[in-house]
């Protein structure tokens with residue numbers, strides 16, 4: 001492991017949808033299977049080991065005229081005092097450490113080929129060029145955007161399932177089922193899976209479990225698909241914007257889009273399309289598991 005003396009948290013250029021940049025190598029972490037090369041800035045969206053839903057970008061890095069394949073990318077967190085790679089136990093511990101200046105976070109690019117020619121000591125402070133695999137990124141951005149729209153539709157379709165007033169609403173003024181029940185979410189290039197916990201805690205907040213369980217989930221899936229496609233079609237001229245405090249890795253970022261003449265903002269640091277006109281038709285499939293008390297939703301691009 002080698003870190004530059006002047007290392008700071010990486011500038012996350014993917015927050016602004018970049019797919020290329022020049023950068024300086026600031027850290028190199030060697031593992032038996034390959035190297036993570038960390039840079040002062042990067043257009044690569046890194047996987048967040050703390051449970052981020054979007055996978056790390058792939059692409060290539062050019063160092064001293066030689067091109068290396070970047071197989072994956074991830075957030076590398078360093079304790080400023082020990083200068084070692086650390087794994088905070090929770091997102092809040094990570095953000096707290098970042099704010100207090102105990103941690104710095106860097107975008108690590110995973111390289112496995114030509115290891116013999118990459119000596120970690122000689123790489124520090126070298127210039128490089130970073131190229132994201134644009135097709136891979138574009139598909140992830142499409143899926144990620146679609147998942148946000150699916151959550152808006154889901155909140156709307158389930159709005160009548162709440163027996164009492166819910167304080168936590170989305171920007172279309174529907175009870176925010178998505179945010180209240182989400183357990184895990186994973187984004188892939190052509191589809192995404194979301195798992196919602198339909199248990200006692202949701203019931204206590206006023207969600208009608210009896211009515212929900214009596215749903216015909218096949219029919220419900222068809223309704224969700226139809227509403228989602230309609231929403232995309234009606235709002236296809238809407239532009240997507242991403243904004244936040246700054247573009248440092250770990251900064252608070254938001255996704256914003258105009259839906260039915262209202263602005264919807266969702267906290268998110270992933271990548272998205274720039275206009276809803278880029279989205280294809282989609283299908284939504286729901287599956288309720290009574291034993292696990294979960295609703296699984298697969299949102300797929302056609």
Ligand SMILES: [Zn+2]
Pocket residue numbers: 144145148255268269270271272
């Ligand atoms: Zn997002």
